[in-house]
Amino acid sequence: MRIGEIITALEEWAPPALQESYDNSGLIVGNSDWETQGVLVALDCLESVVDEAIEKKVQFIVAHHPIVFSGLKRFNGHTYIERVIMKAIKHNIAIYAIHTNLDNVLWGVNAKIMSLLGVTDHKVLSPMPDALYKFQVYVPVMNRDALAAAVFAAGGGKVSAYEECSFTTSGKGTFKPTEGTNPVVGDIGVREEVEEVKLEFIVPNFAKSAVEHAARKAHPYEEMAFEWINTANKATDYGAGAYGELPQPISFEAFLKQVKTTFSTTIKYTKPTSENVRTVAVCGGSGSFLLGAAKAVKADVFLTADYKYHQFFDADGSLAILDVGHFESEQFTIGLIAEFIEKKFPKFAVLTTEVNTNPIQYY
Ligand SMILES: [Zn+2]
Known part of the structure; x- marks a missing residue:
């Protein structure tokens, strides 16, 4: 191959x-x-x-x-x-x-760790900022479906597990072609009015150029009218770390045992701060930069690797840090x-x- x-x-x-x-x-x-x-x-x-x-x-x-x-x-x-x-x-x-x-997708490194811990419904711990954009494009009614299909195929219109998401508003577009243009509709020097729709799609940052390119190819006009808008939406699919709840709360000691068996490792950890472990935050590899995010979701434990001596103090009574080793966490x-x-x-x-x-x- x-x-x-x-x-x-x-x-x-x-x-x-x-x-x-x-x-x-x-x-x-x-x-x-x-x-x-x-x-x-x-x-x-x-x-x-x-x-x-x-x-x-x-x-x-x-x-x-x-x-x-x-x-x-x-x-x-x-x-x-x-x-x-x-x-x-x-x-x-x-x-x-x-x-x-692969660390930064919901279905990546941390999804595997979560499934081994028995967490079935995990979320991204630190959603990526500026990851989601809105693409608005104006197109004649008759070209609407072809343009939407092109945007979907290029990776636009995905919201979590939903695909082909879009929103349409009807309106009228006006334009006056000037000398040197080659309009598909209308004549040089005459203001034209066309029944158009505004199509809106959510597009992840990494798919922006592919979507814009695909839309241009599918658009009938010489000049495509469009806007990119940076949304403040949380990127639920993209970002570092993961967190979720165990199916049943278990004692800290039972959790330690489970982790030790699953990862075949020696665990370095700080004292538990809650009687039972329910909410688990994880980051395969060096994850100390996510401690604040783990605290923010009120995790009982934060399982990661590469912790240094002084960093362990940062647990500070909010949660227990478990360092299971870099290789072990990513094996x-x-x-x-x-x-x-x-x-x-x-x-x-x-x-x-x-x-x-x-x-x-x-x-
Ligand atoms: Zn690594």
Whole structure:
């Protein structure tokens, strides 16, 4: 299969535009025209993972963490990053990273953690600001359906689990074509009046250019009248972290036990502040920046990783922080990505790495 086909599916699922500014998600090594016999999914693309791809005759590695975050100046193999890149290129192995863009969708990294904790109805903990726009466009009545279909196909009109959402108002449009124009309706120098509709759609930030382009193609006029309005609506589908309620409140100790078993890890935690655990906030990976959001939703516990000593004090009697380890908190992301690709391409070989890439050992 062509690598590009898998990338297209991954990017519909977790649009790269949703990645954080420091991130480097996307195709890091290779070309989307390359062919591959299968895909190998890992959390980190280390040299041992590239070796595994060579051994298993797979030319495409999809990893959660990008192997390259910032610019490389030399390729002489002195660092593990250079060695990974050199080996991958030498063996025609493409490397793709799906990182904070998969953290920032409701159905991503944190959804997997929530389902393992038994939370069935979770929400985004920190909805992305400026993520939702309104697209208003004016179109002759007869072109309304074609234009709406084009906007829907380009990713507009999605509100949570509802698709093809729009609003129509009828009215009259006026315009006077001047010298040099080529109007579809009306004559040069004469004011024209046309029965038009105003169509309105909610569009996520990352789909704005695709929607505008599609609308222009479907619009009959030489000049399309339209507006983009930045809404203050909360982006329920996009943002960092997740929170939700356990089906039944359980004691803090029972919750600790459940987490320990599920994540097979050693937990660092602060004292419980409520007798039972009901509301759970989570963030796979380094999530300390979300503590305020976890407090705001009145979470009993905040499960994440990469907490430093002084940061634990910030729990400050509001909730209990549980640090389960970075690798451990994200280990199920491998399965999440693999299951997605398998579902999209059922006849395609999807492998998950057998290499444990966690650099941290416990004694
Ligand atoms: Zn991570």
